[in-house]
Amino acid sequence: MSSFTYQFDTPSYKGTSTVSTGLFINGKFIEPVEKGTIEVVNPVNGKIITSVAAGTAADIDNAARAARKAYKERWGLKVPGVQRGRMLSKLADLLEANADEFAALEALDVGKAFRAARNGDVSASIAALRYYAGWADKIQGKTIETNEKKLAYTRHEPVGVVGAIVPWNFPLTMLSFKLGPALAAGNAVIVKPSELTPLTALRLCPLFVEAGFPDGVINVVSGYGSTAGQALSEHMDVDKITFTGSTLTGRKIMETASKTNLKKITLELGGKSPSVIFDDVDLEQTVKWVSHGIFMNHGQACTAGSRIFVQAGIYDRFLKAFTEHASSLKVGDPFARDTYQGPQVSQTQFDRIMGYIKSGKEEGATVHIGGERHGNEGYFIQPTIFTECKSNMKIVQEEIFGPVAAIIKFATEEEAIEQANNTVYGLACSVFTRDIDRAIRVAHSIEAGTAWINCHNSSELSLPFGGYKQSGIGRELGEYALEHYTNLKAVHVNIGHRL
Numbered sequence: 001m002s003s004f005t006y007q008f009d010t011p012s013y014k015g016t017s018t019v020s021t022g023l024f025i026n027g028k029f030i031e032p033v034e035k036g037t038i039e040v041v042n043p044v045n046g047k048i049i050t051s052v053a054a055g056t057a058a059d060i061d062n063a064a065r066a067a068r069k070a071y072k073e074r075w076g077l078k079v080p081g082v083q084r085g086r087m088l089s090k091l092a093d094l095l096e097a098n099a100d101e102f103a104a105l106e107a108l109d110v111g112k113a114f115r116a117a118r119n120g121d122v123s124a125s126i127a128a129l130r131y132y133a134g135w136a137d138k139i140q141g142k143t144i145e146t147n148e149k150k151l152a153y154t155r156h157e158p159v160g161v162v163g164a165i166v167p168w169n170f171p172l173t174m175l176s177f178k179l180g181p182a183l184a185a186g187n188a189v190i191v192k193p194s195e196l197t198p199l200t201a202l203r204l205c206p207l208f209v210e211a212g213f214p215d216g217v218i219n220v221v222s223g224y225g226s227t228a229g230q231a232l233s234e235h236m237d238v239d240k241i242t243f244t245g246s247t248l249t250g251r252k253i254m255e256t257a258s259k260t261n262l263k264k265i266t267l268e269l270g271g272k273s274p275s276v277i278f279d280d281v282d283l284e285q286t287v288k289w290v291s292h293g294i295f296m297n298h299g300q301a302c303t304a305g306s307r308i309f310v311q312a313g314i315y316d317r318f319l320k321a322f323t324e325h326a327s328s329l330k331v332g333d334p335f336a337r338d339t340y341q342g343p344q345v346s347q348t349q350f351d352r353i354m355g356y357i358k359s360g361k362e363e364g365a366t367v368h369i370g371g372e373r374h375g376n377e378g379y380f381i382q383p384t385i386f387t388e389c390k391s392n393m394k395i396v397q398e399e400i401f402g403p404v405a406a407i408i409k410f411a412t413e414e415e416a417i418e419q420a421n422n423t424v425y426g427l428a429c430s431v432f433t434r435d436i437d438r439a440i441r442v443a444h445s446i447e448a449g450t451a452w453i454n455c456h457n458s459s460e461l462s463l464p465f466g467g468y469k470q471s472g473i474g475r476e477l478g479e480y481a482l483e484h485y486t487n488l489k490a491v492h493v494n495i496g497h498r499l
Contacts, residue, residue: 004050006105010335012114013104017203021052023059023222024205026066027215033058038195038222043111043343044333044378052198055223057231060190063219064237067161067188070216076158076186079214081137088133088183091211092126095204099126102200106172107334109199111342111379112297114335124461125176128477131461132180139185139482149496156486158186159264160239163232165225165253166201167244168194168345169300169401175201177476178242179218185485190238191220192229196346198222225249233257240264240485244302247399247425247470254473266474266484268302268466270399271427274420275305275456276442278413278433279313285454286432287321293430293456295329295383298341299403300349302471303428305456307396308407309416315409319387322407323369326383331374343379344402350379353402360386360395365406391422399425413438417445426468430456449475 005018022029036054041047055063095102102125103118112121141154164178171193182189193201201220208218221228229249233241233256241263243253250267257263275290293305310318334342344350357371370384381403389396389406396406410416420429430452431442443451449467452458459465464480466472474484 006108008104011337012335013100015101015104017101017105019199019203020205021050021202023053023055024202024220025063026219027209029205032056038224040109040199041346042108043345046347046378049108052202052222055221055228057227059221059223060228060231060235063190063221064161064235066216067190067219068237070214071160071188074214075188075217079186081139084184084186085133085136087212088129088136088180091207092129092133094207094210095129096126102172102203105199105203109197110168110171110345111334113339113342116297121170121173125172128176128180128461132184135479135482136184139486149494151493151495153491155489155491157489159485159487160187161237162187162189162485163192163238163241164189165192165229165232165241165243165245166194168196169297171197172200174244181481181485185482187485188217189219190232191218192232193220193222195222195224234260236261238263242266244268246270250472264484266476267472268476269470269472270425271302271304271467271471272307272397272399272423272425273303273305273428273448274307274309274446275430276416276420276432277308277310277314277318278438279311280434281314281432282434283317283321287318287325289454289456290322291325294405295326295341295403296457298344300345300401301457303450303457305430306400306405308405309410309419310407312409312411319407323385326385327369329383331380331382341383341403344381345379347379349401350381353381353400353404356395356400356404357384360393363393365389365393365395391419397423413442417442420446424470427471428452
């Protein structure tokens, strides 16, 4: 089986990583049926890193058969929750032992700063696996009182075979957020990583074996969304799809699920999150949190606080401080110790963001800072701030998924709430004020699945995550996620009723 070896010799990490580049089905790496490949590109310079197997419908079919057989014969409720939890814990330990290598692969493949990948993505992945390891033997039903002639209780049974379609912006983290609850609940899984960033998913496969998961319980099929992703969504032996990505693709998955076997779906989709800043804030902390909200991960986050509403009394002071902070962010080599923002993930994403910047200019917004390419190779974009923005502009209404902020002045609380809710999305929001009554009142009034007060992009594994409106269906993280990976059965036992 072919593999790819990369020698890292950087200020942040020195070491060698070897990744098998085939498809991982039924506990082994194999070649794809149609022998196709996908080129993996380094976003720092646009050069090809390696090629990985391109799975198609035939490979998804093989993975589905393997997953179904494993689920029926050696997984699901045949393996007690405590044992499933031990395997998840072992997987977390193995990932932790190789944490720097995985962070380096994320920095290479995605272009994110090594420091952010290590302290953010990899650490969150380890924590998520451990969190759900703890839940594996605590998925419990209830005994429900009815009458003296009946025993009635509920069971939470695994859904069966889960298809997990993972995005390119947080490849390892989103994979862990899906594997954790799916495996804890006893499901078998077929993972379709993004064709742009497949390396950490493939590198994780040997750890599945080492952690003790039976063959076929976890399968990884790299491939394009239009082929492997579509086939996974259509497959009649896949019981559920969990997807993180664009709203457009989410619609297609929902349509396909309805036309096939009416799969259960969890969709974590796009966002256009508002940050609402009142006059009485702690300016220094607010600037740092708002900057983190929009520029974290190069703006490539569904929760990015890309609409920044600032009350008139503090507008000038905030803009000055925010400009200074954004201008200080180091854009460059992901492995440099002082880099905050690396390149965007691909040429397509770079062009898309630059198209939005062009649109903002054409519609009358003012580029306050940035708005241009950074450097002369790779997919780097300057941190960009627009002012003089109107609510009907594309840069205010549509998800850009890049380091581009739109700042809008407001006068009253009511105006801020109305503008914050003027979007088809409802994933997240943040409110900044020292007035706790107002903070809670406004947070409750904004239509979003997550509301942060005096912070942004500060999530917890134990709290659910998901969206209102066109930002998705269902929830990830916390105990709530487990509901989407189990079927609820009501059992009625006759203990005395006679006809």
